[in-house]
Amino acid sequence: MAGNSQRKGAIKKTGKGNPTAGSGGRVRRGLAGKGPTPKAKDREYHQAHKTAKRAAKSAEMKQKRRPKPGEAEWIAGRNSVVEALRAKMPITAVYVAEGAERDGRLREAFGLASEQGVSLMEVPRIEMDRMTGGAVHQGLAARVPAYEYSHPDDLLDVAAERGEPALIVALDSVTDPRNLGAIVRSASGFGAHGVLIPERRAAGMTPSAWKTSAGAAARVPVAQAVNLVRQLKEYQNAGCMVIGLAADGEVSLPDLDLADGPLVIVVGSEGNGLGRLVSETCDQLVSVPMSSDLESLNAGVAASIALYAVSQKRAGGA
Structure with missing residues (x-):
């Protein structure tokens, strides 16, 4: 009978059960919107998404390799280890991987x-x-003990022991360890x-800073302050003048007349x-005169x- 065919795919002529084909009942949910298209990274x-995932994994590995305060650090890679040994960093041990290819x-x-x-070893x-946290070590790594920071008051004690007016360099959020190393080197060379x-939020005495200092980190103490502003005020209470290097400083460096007394730069x-x-x-903001339109100098160069x-003025050379 027409309409009651039992062959496969025939239309069922009844209102019971599922809606009949053509009513839209079966596909209504399929036609409904699924919301906004997710962002590509999601x-x-x-x-x-794959690129973001790789970046997150890389950041996680770097975080794992970052030593905790007071924990020894690792220098990985043949060039890095050789440079550290040349700089006579305080390395406690050098490790070589079994079967590593011998080269120069x-x-x-x-x-x-x-x-x-x-x-x-x-x-x-x-x-x-495992020891280097998955770093590219090329079969060679060195272990460096955690740097021992001084107390901020120790820097004044060093000046007192030498019988000299204090000369201290303070860094405000300098994050490049190579700049820190260069400043430590200059501090040693000019009598700071x-x-x-x-x-927090500043570079510390990492192996990179050690190497850039060219050994000066072993001679010049580096202190940490929990609160830089508070420590600068304590230096002021101890008799130091505090000057800040700024492009719009009201005093030009050659005109600075505070060099002979206790000074914090x-x-x-x-x-x-x-x-x-x-x-x-700061008691004074000091600018470094420049002949070009360059807005600012690298932190290490400015220091x-x-x-x-300051050293020239103290020596009577200016």
Whole structure:
């Protein structure tokens, strides 16, 4: 009978059960909207999602490799280890992976370690991977003890022991360890009694800073301040004048007349300069005169120029 065919795909002529074909009942849910399309980075199959995932994993690995305060650090890679040994960093041990290919850098590292009395140890490669947190070590790594920071008051004690007016360099959020190392080196070369850095949001005495200082980090104390503004005020209470280097400083560096007394030179961050509170705390803002339209100098270069100018005035050369 028409309409009651039992063949496969025939239309059922009844209102009971499922809606009949053509009524839209079966496909209504399928026609409903599914909301806005997810962003590319949120779609697992999209390349943007995979790229973001790799970046997050890389950041996680870097965080794992970052030493905790007071924890020893690792220098990984043949060039890095050789440079650290040349700079005579306080390395406690050099590790070489079993089966590592011997080349000129590896032989030089062995020779320098032997000359400096540094322990040389051979370990399985998988163990070196674990120790260095998965860094690219090329079969060679060195262990460096955590840097021992001084107390901010110790910098004044160094000046008192030498019978000299204090000269301290304070850094406001300088985040590049190479800049820190360069400033420590200049502090040593121009007679400063120490460098002060904040505990947070600033570069610390990492192996990179050690290497850039070219050994000066072993001679110039570096102190940490929990609160930089508060410590600058304590230095002021101790009789120090605090000057900040700023492009719009009201006093030009050659005209500075505070060089003969106890002095703290504050150097701002690489991009933003001095923070507002730090700037307001300074007794004077000092500018470095330049003949070009260059807006600012690298933090390490600015500190070196200021230290040189102060040392010249103290020596009577200006």
